[in-house]
Amino acid sequence: MQLSANNKSTSIFREIDWTTVIIYLLMILAGVASIYAASYDFDEASMLSFDEFSGKQVRWIGLGLVIAFVVLMTDARMFETYAYPVYIIMLVLLLVTPFIAPDIKGSRSWLVIGSMSLQPAEFAKVTTALALAKLFNGYNFVLNAKMSNYAKALAIIILPIVLILAQNETGSALVYMSLFFVLYREGMTGLILFAALMSVVIFVLTVKFVDPGFLGIATGEFAILLIVMLIVVDMTYMYDKRLTLPRNLVLWFSGVLLVMWIVGGPCGVDLPARACLLSALAIASIYIAVAAIGRHRNKLFVPVITAVLAVGLMFSVNVAFNQLQPHQQQRIRVVLGIEEDLRGAGYNVNQSKIAIGSGGFAGKGFLNGTQTKLKYVPEQHTDFIFCTIGEEEGFVGAMLVVGLYLALILRIISIAERQPRPFGRVYAYCVASYLIFHFCINIGMVIGLCPVIGIPLPFFSYGGSSLWGFTLLLFILLRIDATRKYYN
Amino acid sequence: MRKDYKLEKRKYVIGGFIVVIALIYAIRLFDLQLNDDRYKKRADSNAFLEKTIYPSRGLMYDRNGELVVYNQPAYDVMIIPRDVQPFDTVDFCNTIHITPEQLRRRFEDMRDKRLNPGYSTYTPQRLITQLSTQDYGRLQEKLYRFPGFFIQKRILRQYNYAAAANVLGNLREVSRADIEADPYYMAGDYTGDLGVERSYEQYLRGVKGVEVLMRDANGRIQGRYEGGAHDVEPISGRDLTLSLDIRLQQYAESLMVGKRGAVVAIEPSTGEILCLVSSPSYDPRLLVGRKRGENYRMLTEDPSLPLFDRALGGAYPPGSTFKPSQGLIFLQEGIINTSTTYPCTGGYVNGGLRVGCHAHGSPLPLKPALQTSCNAFFCWGFKNMIDRRSKYGTPAQAFEIWKNHLVSMGYGYRLGVDLPHESRGFLPNAKFYSKFYGEGRWSANTVISVAIGQGEILATPLQIANLAATIANRGWFITPHVVKAIQDTVMPAELLEKRYPTIDAHWYDDVAEGMHMAVLGGTCRRAQIPGMEVAGKTGTAQNPHGKDHSAFMSFAPFDNPRIAVAVYVENGGFGAVFGVPIGSLVMEKYLNDTIAPSRQYMETQMLNTSVYYATKRK
Incomplete structure (x- = not known):
């Protein structure tokens, strides 16, 4: 394709997506105010001294804006041209980081340059996104065309994960898993995301609901078996509308069970619920498998495999759960609400829930949060910044932040879809995926819905690396987006 | 540019996903901030003071049932630096018989991060250790005059016989290394040093309990959190019966003088x-x-070891x-x-x-x-x-x-x-x-x-x-x-x-x-x-x-x-x-x-x- 000349005129400011820029500016302003509030000390209040976190953050933001400006002034083709070399340089940097970085809280991920500490892992997000975008921009590249395309894409994603894991930064490494959204958008079967979602559901149900609440088997197990049955029946119907037997079979078994429950339950008869449900599933699966072979419909194997995997996962979850480290098990149990541990693993989350919960509708007012001021919540200005907002600005403030994120992510998706070339689209989806992951995990952890995984809330949390990394991600996107018209 | 319209529809799945998550979070925030005032109450009570309750350490008897090692209470003066207000130091020093100079030095040591790695102005810190029972009584009466101060009961060892020191061992404050090796210990805890106290530490020490107290904005204790539902009772250490015949030990020691x-x-x-x-x-x-400390130094410096x-x-x-x-x-x-x-x-x-x-x-x-x-x-x-x-x-x-x-x-x-x-x-x-x-x-x-x-x-x-x-x-x-x-x-x-x-x-x-x-x-x-x-x-x-x-x-x-x-x-x-x-x-x-x-x-x-x-x- 031919690139029109003269795309680095001053017209850049007319072409860039101001909606995104405004959301960005709102976020960093709200962020620095929250950091100021979080590290505010009743006794030794000093207005934005550069020794305070907020003062330092202002400096990071100032330099971040310079970076943003430089990015906007750069020729957009540069990002594409140098995507691979920069990606490789970053991998090398990640590789050497653990060897030259000092040990900070058990993690070797910070490079100290003069008075600054930077985390290469944050910048690797940019290079990985660019490399992935470049891969998909290859001539006639279609992800589903051949397996080697998957291999290449996965290699680009997995290399930084491995290197970041070596720095003991599990949270930062997990972020890259979000790039599966990009693969999905580019054609990867949705079954993989579906399987991941199902695995989480099965895990939570199995681990959390172990009480023999219903028909003599664990409530979680009962729920899973029902869900799996519904999915199997539904999938079978979707792939072959003539196959009605599984549905009837399952209905029939469930009916028998229901009757037995109504009739036998009150009399104290032991119901073979597990045997009933499992044999219904098994007979249905065998029937579908036979049909799949008989009719040469390979797609019909999907529900069968789903059933087998789901039931297998359910029974192996307990085994797998016991393989985890005790503190990880505990974190999971605390998050699932099985265990309340106010002094150990649950301390952070409990304190942060108290802080947020005490905010009420309108909050206690800027700088008036007692929980955050009295340092009840650890990592107040970094990973747990959202709870300062929740406490001081209340439900209104917290929802505004959620709203800003939702707006930003949806905006980026819409920017992605208007890109004329796969490069811009894939890159934009990468940015959206990172933000989705950080948003979901960080806020989820602060409000006690996700395990505590130490990753920052982009644009809000204190820290230069995260701020600069996401600023780069966003402004490179804006720069690429600004040139879209030249391709039509 | 080739466009795959079927794949483009997937933006709705991804967008939908994030909308659903945002919705779940909104519901959760609603629940936390508007629906449930439990969190508000907890925060208003200004969180908790966790008071450690030390278990009684296991006693030691000799083979004939003679009590050899037992416990005696001691009292530590604890402070939460954050809550301490200017107080009458002269009165305080006179009450517990220390000089203002000693008090000043104790404050300095307490704040020294090298000596006290766990120092924080928000958590209880040990100011003076091992008050005598008389001093404890006097201070207890006046404690209301010293906001931010409280007294923690501790267990010290006492011995019925001046014998078998090498077998019995003694207690010392945990070192930094102990705390790092075993998360059970906190700064200022005691652990066995030498002898049976050391080798049977796991049995003797028991399990610490905790009392979760609520305090108001001024640091005054307002009672137990949720009526003591989160308290943990201490478990006493196990008693040991030694195989020693303490009288024989005493006799043999006298022969070896x-x-x-x-x-x-x-x-x-x-x-x-x-x-x-x-x-x-x-x-x-x-x-x-x-x-x-003084005696320990004297013993280590004794050339007869x-x-x-x-x-x-x-x-x-x-x-x-x-x-x-x-x-x-x-x-x-x-x-x-x-x-x-x-x-x-x-x-x-x-x-x-x-x-x-x-x-x-x-x-x-x-x-x-x-x-x-x-x-x-x-x-x-x-x-x-x-x-x-x-x-x-x-x-x-x-x-x-x-x-x-x-x-x-x-x-x-x-x-x-x-x-x-x-x-x-x-x-x-x-x-x-x-x-x-x-x-x-x-x-x-x-x-x-x-x-x-x-x-x-x-x-x-x-x-x-x-x-x-x-x-x-x-x-x-x-x-x-x-x-x-x-x-x-x-x-x-x-x-x-x-x-x-x-x-x-x-x-x-x-x-x-x-x-x-x-x-x-x-x-x-x-x-x-x-x-x-x-x-x-x-x-x-x-x-x-x-x-x-x-x-x-x-x-x-x-x-x-x-x-x-x-x-x-x-x-x-x-x-x-x-x-x-x-x-x-x-x-x-x-x-x-x-x-x-x-x-x-x-x-x-x-x-x-x-x-x-x-x-x-x-």
Whole structure:
């Protein structure tokens, strides 16, 4: 394709997506105010001294804006041209980081340059996104065309994960898993995301609901078996509308069970619920498998495999759960609400829930949060910044932040879809995926819905690396987006 | 540009996903912030004060049920720096009897992150430790005048007897390393130091409890959080029954006053240690209370090393107490039988070598050799074994077999006593000599002194006592231990199992008989206790530190032994001078509870005699 000349005129400011820029500016302003509030000390209040976190953050933001400006002034083709070399340089940097970085809280991920500490892992997000975008921009590249395309894409994603894991930064490494959204958008079967979602559901149900609440088997197990049955029946119907037997079979078994429950339950008869449900599933699966072979419909194997995997996962979850480290098990149990541990693993989350919960509708007012001021919540200005907002600005403030994120992510998706070339689209989806992951995990952890995984809330949390990394991600996107018209 | 409209629809899935998540979060925020005022209440109560409740530490009784170690309360003044307001320091200092200067220094130390890594202005900090009960009472009345201050009850140790300090051990504040190694500990906690306090720490300490209190914005306690639902009761430590006879321990310690060395007595049938004396000793009460630091320094600086447990940490040449083990090996290996005789021409003379001996009949077999402690007999035996190439090949191979027998008797390795800092003594192996003299360039005569417990061989008094117990049992022993029972727990199996040396049991009868003869008409005649059959073996160990060490090992009664004992007195001279009287008095005291009138002169003599030590050493 031919690139029109003269795309680095001053017209850049007319072409860039101001909606995104405004959301960005709102976020960093709200962020620095929250950091100021979080590290505010009743006794030794000093207005934005550069020794305070907020003062330092202002400096990071100032330099971040310079970076943003430089990015906007750069020729957009540069990002594409140098995507691979920069990606490789970053991998090398990640590789050497653990060897030259000092040990900070058990993690070797910070490079100290003069008075600054930077985390290469944050910048690797940019290079990985660019490399992935470049891969998909290859001539006639279609992800589903051949397996080697998957291999290449996965290699680009997995290399930084491995290197970041070596720095003991599990949270930062997990972020890259979000790039599966990009693969999905580019054609990867949705079954993989579906399987991941199902695995989480099965895990939570199995681990959390172990009480023999219903028909003599664990409530979680009962729920899973029902869900799996519904999915199997539904999938079978979707792939072959003539196959009605599984549905009837399952209905029939469930009916028998229901009757037995109504009739036998009150009399104290032991119901073979597990045997009933499992044999219904098994007979249905065998029937579908036979049909799949008989009719040469390979797609019909999907529900069968789903059933087998789901039931297998359910029974192996307990085994797998016991393989985890005790503190990880505990974190999971605390998050699932099985265990309340106010002094150990649950301390952070409990304190942060108290802080947020005490905010009420309108909050206690800027700088008036007692929980955050009295340092009840650890990592107040970094990973747990959202709870300062929740406490001081209340439900209104917290929802505004959620709203800003939702707006930003949806905006980026819409920017992605208007890109004329796969490069811009894939890159934009990468940015959206990172933000989705950080948003979901960080806020989820602060409000006690996700395990505590130490990753920052982009644009809000204190820290230069995260701020600069996401600023780069966003402004490179804006720069690429600004040139879209030249391709039509 | 090719566009795949089917794939483009997937933006709705991704967008939908994030909308659903945002919705879930909105519901959660609604629930937390608007629906549930529990969090608001908790926050308004300004969170919790977690007060540690220290469990009572396990007590220690002796084998007769005498209470030996118990607890006494002490009171620490704690502050939450954040909540402290300017207060009347003069009044405070007068109340608890410290100077304003001391108080100022305590505040400085508390804030020093190097001394107190856990310092935070928001959490309780220990300001003054171990108030006396009187000071505690006075301060308690005035506490309302000092906001941010509270008093925490702690447990200190107290001792009924000024004895067995080396066995009991004591408590010290945990070090930084302790806290890092075991998250159970917090700065300022106590942990066992030395002795049983150290080795049974896990049993003695119990489990700390916690009281979750709520406080208002001014730091005043408002009561328990959710009515105490989150409190954890402390679990008391387990009591221990020691195998020591504390009165015997006291008696043995008094006999050892003025001498450096050790006395170890074991009940052979159980391996239970009846007394474990290391001399000089100290009063365990010195290491309790506010003077602990000062006293501890004094003890570490004492050149006679009172904190060093000679009974199990001291490695000494065993001297002639080693000979019974030699006799056993030679019998087992068929080097001698009970009628084999060796000549003693005033010593062992062979190949230009001479090991001196004293005047007695010659030639003689094993039992009289033990009776008279004949050096020549055991040197000949050793030579015949090590140099018997027809049986063993090389001296090195013979030596390894010799060594392995000794290892099976408990030499050269830690016995595994349930106390810290046990020494393994020293037992050379063939490699050791091959390295020193060269491969194949040494034989029996080169290393002949080990045959009589001299030379490179080193053993702890505990190992010597264990040999006595093994002979008393005629061929087995149980790992010596000082704890007889743990409350609500079974003893570790390794402290109950019989261990069998690689010597056939019937050989022990002969060696025991020889030791019996030594008491009846040999080197340790002074060990005779009226109405009691005693077996014993003296030792006089040459050493590079001056006068010979006086050693003795023994057991009684001969046919049904109830006590085996080893005595080691540094630079005490002949075994018969200190070893025999002290050892036999300890046995007599244990078996008869009184000392026969005919032997009371010996008791007086031992109580009043000191050995002069000029130099600093173990």
